[in-house]
């Protein structure tokens with residue numbers, strides 16, 4: 001099982017039931033929203049969106065990542081969208097705060113065979129979960145994910161004011177999911193710089209205690225300008241779910257619209273040597289899947305999975321473990337000698 005592409009589909013929904021102080025989306029909202037999540041509603045029907053991203057049109061089963069500026073599982077249409085992509089044959093990943101139990105119950109009604117291709121990235125918003133009394137709900141929903149046969153990952157944003165809770169975070173995650181959570185770096189939305197009073201090296205020292213391959217990988221490449229040939233745009237792209245506009249990567253502008261005319265072929269064209277970002281701040285999904293062939297430290301599976309020491313089970317089920325373990329150049333033996 002090798003997927004062909006990774007499509008980061010921005011769900012145009014801006015409300016959230018939490019209010020995290022480090023939320024980069026909040027920073028963006030203050031400035032009016034932008035990018036592939038800038039719309040406020042779907043201009044096209046769900047069946048139209050599924051058709052636009054059919055396996056046939058994409059040229060293979062792909063990983064479709066659903067992520068809203070607000071909480072991804074809040075919009076009423078979200079279950080229909082998830083089911084549609086799963087029925088089409090794709091692998092679906094969802095970024096969620098994992099607090100909306102009723103949505104998980106609805107999703108659990110989808111055919112179990114399809115749910116094997118579903119993954120939830122459960123953001124662990126420790127302080128908000130405490131403040132709102134949702135800690136048990138969060139972990140009970142992860143139990144629901146496990147029971148439905150889908151996959152999950154737990155990760156949290158290492159903001160400075162969580163330092164005093166490191167032991168508590170470790171303990172609760174060991175108890176509930178049998179492993180430490182993965183760790184991501186807080187950032188400013190504008191400049192993508194580390195949002196911390198610490199230097200990167202101090203920051204690394206503090207948070208590496210979680211032994212998170214996701215964190216280690218991101219720290220390793222954080223702040224480095226990328227000058228290699230990059231296949232973002234060819235292997236992965238950003239899609240505005242509100243209107244169908246696609247960008248090869250951040251700051252690359254709109255390269256095509258894939259919702260307007262479904263007879264028009266999708267163009268898979270790499271960014272090449274024209275990266276416009278100061279650093280690859282989302283390297284964990286662009287680079288682990290092989291957008292830059294020279295960077296092959298870890299797979300996406302390694303930055304998402306853990307083994308639950310209480311049960312011996314992986315957070316990723318066998319299907320997702322396999323799909324996330326491949327790079328996109330393996331799909332149909334794609335060649336890597338077409339650099340321009």
Ligand code: SF4
Nearest residue numbers: 226230249275280286
């Ligand atoms: S930000 Fe990363 S994925 Fe995007 S073009 Fe630059 S190197 Fe490639």
